[in-house]
Amino acid sequence: MLRRLAGALLLLWLVLTITFALIRLAPGDPATFLVPPSATAADAARIRAELGLDRSLLVQYAHWGKRLLRGDLGESFSLRQPVGTALRDALPISIGLGGASLLLTFLIGVPIGLWQAVRRGRPVDRALTVATTLVYAAPSFWLALALVAVFTYGAAVWGFPASMRLPAFGVRAPGLELHGLPAVLDVIRHALLPVTILAAVGAAGIARFSRSSIADALGHDSVRTARAKGASPARVYFRHVLATILPALVVLFALSLPGLVAGSIFVEAVFAWPGMGRLMVNAIAARDYPLVMGAATIYAALVLFANLAGDLALPLVDPRRRT
Amino acid sequence: MGRLARADRLAVLLLVVLALATLVVPMVSSQDPLAIGDVLALRLLPPFSTDAQGHFHLLGTDRFGRDLFVRMMLAGRISLAVGVLGSLFAGLVGVVAGAIAAWSRGVVDWALMAVADALLALPRLVLLLVCAALWAPGLGTVVVVLIATGWMGIARLVRAELLGVRAQPYVESAEALGASSVRVLARHALPNALGPAIVATTLGVGNAILLESGLSFLGLGIQPPRPSWGNMIAGGRDLIVVAPWVALAPGLALVATVLACTLIGDSLRDRLAGETAETLRDRV
Numbered sequence: 001m002l003r004r005l006a007g008a009l010l011l012l013w014l015v016l017t018i019t020f021a022l023i024r025l026a027p028g029d030p031a032t033f034l035v036p037p038s039a040t041a042a043d044a045a046r047i048r049a050e051l052g053l054d055r056s057l058l059v060q061y062a063h064w065g066k067r068l069l070r071g072d073l074g075e076s077f078s079l080r081q082p083v084g085t086a087l088r089d090a091l092p093i094s095i096g097l098g099g100a101s102l103l104l105t106f107l108i109g110v111p112i113g114l115w116q117a118v119r120r121g122r123p124v125d126r127a128l129t130v131a132t133t134l135v136y137a138a139p140s141f142w143l144a145l146a147l148v149a150v151f152t153y154g155a156a157v158w159g160f161p162a163s164m165r166l167p168a169f170g171v172r173a174p175g176l177e178l179h180g181l182p183a184v185l186d187v188i189r190h191a192l193l194p195v196t197i198l199a200a201v202g203a204a205g206i207a208r209f210s211r212s213s214i215a216d217a218l219g220h221d222s223v224r225t226a227r228a229k230g231a232s233p234a235r236v237y238f239r240h241v242l243a244t245i246l247p248a249l250v251v252l253f254a255l256s257l258p259g260l261v262a263g264s265i266f267v268e269a270v271f272a273w274p275g276m277g278r279l280m281v282n283a284i285a286a287r288d289y290p291l292v293m294g295a296a297t298i299y300a301a302l303v304l305f306a307n308l309a310g311d312l313a314l315p316l317v318d319p320r321r322r323t
Numbered sequence: 324m325g326r327l328a329r330a331d332r333l334a335v336l337l338l339v340v341l342a343l344a345t346l347v348v349p350m351v352s353s354q355d356p357l358a359i360g361d362v363l364a365l366r367l368l369p370p371f372s373t374d375a376q377g378h379f380h381l382l383g384t385d386r387f388g389r390d391l392f393v394r395m396m397l398a399g400r401i402s403l404a405v406g407v408l409g410s411l412f413a414g415l416v417g418v419v420a421g422a423i424a425a426w427s428r429g430v431v432d433w434a435l436m437a438v439a440d441a442l443l444a445l446p447r448l449v450l451l452l453v454c455a456a457l458w459a460p461g462l463g464t465v466v467v468v469l470i471a472t473g474w475m476g477i478a479r480l481v482r483a484e485l486l487g488v489r490a491q492p493y494v495e496s497a498e499a500l501g502a503s504s505v506r507v508l509a510r511h512a513l514p515n516a517l518g519p520a521i522v523a524t525t526l527g528v529g530n531a532i533l534l535e536s537g538l539s540f541l542g543l544g545i546q547p548p549r550p551s552w553g554n555m556i557a558g559g560r561d562l563i564v565v566a567p568w569v570a571l572a573p574g575l576a577l578v579a580t581v582l583a584c585t586l587i588g589d590s591l592r593d594r595l596a597g598e599t600a601e602t603l604r605d606r607v
Binding site: 011012014015018019022023025026027028133134136137138139141142145146148149152153154258259261262263265266269270280281284285287292295296299300303304 | 444445446448556559563567570571577581586
């Protein structure tokens with residue numbers, strides 16, 4: 001276990017070094033984004049010196065590494081605030097969006113797959129196969145725009161009642177000072193469309209996976225034996241089928257964890273949610289090196305944590321993996 | 324099994340028809356997908372409408388009065404080419420890297436796999452965004468970035484398969500007969516280790532098309548006026564309230580293509596690779 005942890009930390013360092021090299025190799029000068037249009041070359045040079053960009057890359061790399069070890073992610077160029085603060089503002093938005101949709105993904109996806117596997121070959125199964133494969137093949141931003149169209153253009157054309165008109169953009173209603181329950185309800189209303197899209201795309205993938213693996217599990221000898229012994233259908237499904245596919249589902253869940261933060265880049269873009277996706281896109285565009293590195297640290301740490309979590313959880317659900 | 328095969332044939336047929344249409348439609352159409360004509364008279368016509376000059380617009384027109392169906396087909400050339408090239412070359416790079424790693428072992432193997440693991444430690448979308456900043460956005464950049472972010476998984480697959488094949492008697496006998504290391508690899512080991520890589524590459528085509536559309540949607544991929552499905556969707560985004568078809572129509576071809584690629588990849592997986600590690604596509 002310690003070996004795995006050390007390996008993960010080594011990989012974290014490696015991926016951050018690669019990211020550092022990539023973003024520094026990218027053409028573009030952060031100073032040009034920071035000076036007013038009337039600035040002279042001398043002004044830009046002064047800003048570069050202030051940001052420490054006039055020193056050699058190796059010195060900057062060492063400086064960045066030393067600060068990271070102290071837990072200091074530095075100061076964002078473009079936002080003029082500590083990177084930690086910027087991440088603290090953006091992370092809860094992405095995690096809220098991703099967490100809600102991840103839960104729904106599995107709560108909806110697995111039962112759909114189970115239902116399809118039980119009714120294999122029947123019209124229900126075929127209709128759901130078509131539906132899940134279609135949603136799985138569609139990019140989330142296109143599905144999101146389609147939903148927005150329904151609730152804006154469609155609402156006007158087909159005359160939706162006022163309660164059905166969902167807000168299509170932003171996290172909360174602008175210009176309103178809401179507190180307590182109304183504020184929470186407002187955020188939920190705004191989250192309805194983005195969470196629906198993310199959950200639908202995720203659930204379609206999980207349903208496809210569950211259907212095929214449950215169908216496989218139903219053919220196992222253990223299931224036939226259990227049925228022959230007169231076990232009730234509920235017992236067959238929960239005790240035998242679910243136990244067979246649980247390890248794979250746990251691995252899938254662990255692998256989906258980074259999607260908590262990274263999965264919503266496009267949905268955030270469509271619905272104008274100021275989460276990690278928008279932060280990352282803007283930081284790269286502005287060559288905001290500290291912010292890019294800070295966000296990359298979060299992403300990489302999440303992926304490596306998810307891999308470790310998957311490895312640790314597997315023996316808990318799969319007795320064969322216990323040593 | 325018969326039904327599965329029918330679905331496959333339909334998927335292949337769909338892809339062929341789409342590919343042919345992207346080649347033929349812009350050539351034979353009376354509509355120029357790039358030229359801007361009488362904007363005020365032609366712009367934002369809804370689907371299935373006929374304009375004053377009697378031209379029929381199957382999917383309507385965009386804000387400059389250009390026919391969306393013809394533009395969608397022209398965009399399809401680019402999106403299909405980018406998807407196929409991006410995943411094919413990512414697959415090739417992955418096979419080469421995996422073969423080098425498995426056959427050299429030692430430091431080279433360790434270094435290659437460390438780099439692959441490190442790149443896999445960032446979600447592909449994030450890595451894609453960082454790499455896309457390296458060059459000016461455009462066709463070449465998208466393809467290169469798709470290759471740079473897509474080879475690692477396939478390299479791991481090929482390496483694992485090769486390490487398994489390496490212990491097989493026929494490889495040992497080839498070595499015992501004095502065949503050179505490269506000959507054993509190319510003639511005996513690699514052909515038996517390619518199955519999963521082929522499946523992953525095929526499944527990668529749909530994924531690459533989705534990623535291209537995503538990058539273009541964010542303005543980091545194919546640049547207008549050259550149309551791609553992603554930048555056409557982005558172009559109609561601010562019109563979604565008044566003319567939703569401008570953003571939604573190009574997605575139809577995109578969904579159809581990715582759907583066909585997914586179906587073909589699925590059945591290839593069932594036939595060639597048996598049970599492989601289940602992967603979900605990137606959430607574009």
